[in-house]
Amino acid sequence: MPDAPLPKLAVWKFSSCDGCQLSLLNCEDELLSIVGAVHIAYFPEATRAVVEGPYDISLVEGSVTTPEDAERIHEIRAESKLVVTIGACATAGGIQALRNWGDIEQYRSIVYAHPEYLSTLATSTAIGDHINVDFELRGCPIDKYQLIEVLASHLQGRRPRIPTYSVCVECKRKGNICVPVANGTPCLGPVTQAGCGALCPSFARGCYGCFGPQDSPNAPALSDQLIELGMTNDDVIRVYRTFNAEADAFRAESNRLQALPGPSKQGAAK
């Protein structure tokens, strides 16, 4: 192979738990070939070395929750050829987007001794709400093989093979026994995008929806079935309001359930 300069990769962090970046470090066996294929120019979680932009690929973890975040993300976009968001925070606002249903002033005064030192936005929003994103990689955390696939496809100039169908497809291909049907366990798999390899159902647990909505989600129909399996309306609102609470289909469904007549302990619909 001719010695063309390796593409420069940067990894950026916004509001997040670092779990998705750890998935990258967790690539153990594949890490060497990643290092051989790209030049890691900025990745504070892994190395202190900093190479100035512009960058060929920017991986962005985390959501926008502060005024600084909202500015910094535009700088990153300007310096990057390709922006790939990684994980539920960057793609849908993450679990911290639950604040979007609450009162930020109240949280501030209860949680912090000196709220006046704190500069924060009232919402947690996805990176895609602020800039154009070239590819969104789902998951809480992301799946390392999917990350490698996105990098490999970009390096080879082809479309990434990241399916957008439901978790059920992976479940059935693996030969899992369906947990709601055979055990009455509530499962979000039918409305959730594949990518995790049907991890939870493989251990006889229901899917928690951490990869966000599949391409054709019918959440209202699934809600009816979850209630049939014994969940209360509030329980169902809660399962949609976790890692991907602000993903369109999940937000719309939790708000729809919220607006139904009857008692509810959940916060008001937006």
Add this chain to the structure above:
Amino acid sequence: MTSTTRTLKVEGLRKLVEELRARGFTVIAPTVRDGAIVNAPIESIDQLPRGVGDQQDAAHYRLTERADGAYFGYAAGAQSMKPVLFPAEELLWRGKRDAAGAFTVQPASNEGGPYALLGVRGCDLKAIHIHDAVLTSRGFSDAHYAARRAGALLISVTCGSPAGTCFCASVGTGPRPSEGYDLSLTEVIKGSSHTFVVAVGTERGAEIMDALGASTASEAEMAAADDIAKDAALNMGRELNTDGLKYLMYANAESSHWDDVASRCLSCTNCTLVCPTCFCTSVEDVSDLTGQEASRHRVWDSCFSEDFSYIHGGSVRESPRSRYRQWITHKLASWEDQFGMTGCVGCGRCITWCPVGIDITAEAAALRGTPSKARK
């Protein structure tokens, strides 16, 4: 001698499995895993689900206990034999780039088998023959399927206890398999007598029976087996009126009923992936980061996935309404034009394993404007 019906006792069934293994077969048979009947390799009849029954309804599956110690006392399990003969994921080839940049391709070898498929239900047996027609009798034969299928020995069973979602009697595939098997067992339990009445379908099957020294079935034993099949046929949980079904489906291509189904359907693909006759796949290419190695895989796909109908410019079936219509119309109508047979064998899996219990027999009845028979 294929016409002579034989009998085996429980010890004879044990010897049958031993004999098949001694002849080099991988014996695939029903077992219990994760609260369901799952076909898997067995070494002895002790791994069969003895004394296990099942209860099935729309979106509902539970195993139950049976006091009679039957070995085959349940209906269609979680999957047919499809995952054995037509696996969910199959490597087609691997490719490698050498130092000079040339690419070499290595076709995948077929591993496993030959298979002896034991305990195949009438519905699932018919599904295998449908797959034979679909996958091997047209312009291009599926080499992987054909190789597995060629060596396979088929030992079917009569369903004595149909489930709430079964309707094989409506489509003529069961409860007793009528053809297309090497051997076909009917389990007869009366008091302390536990026998298997064995119909012999091929010379190969007859030869195995001879090797086991299986006795000829008595008139009374054959009559008992007939009764079991007759009772089971009267005990179907569901029913499908096949009268003019193809035309009914075509006439309803623009029915507003599809919107009603779409409001309930999750586009989750489960119905197609448990269906023993669905054969749709897509091809996936995987390459490593350096671009030096690649492999091509064939994986199960489904007309319920949006990407499945993606062509230049977009997906042909964007709406879930059009996807459900495609599925049921293909199963009950266009399959006939395509392959000269119906695409539904009445196993009821799509009803049981649909997470919201959408029922092919009820939807067909709704299009006809008649009430459906759903046993609750």
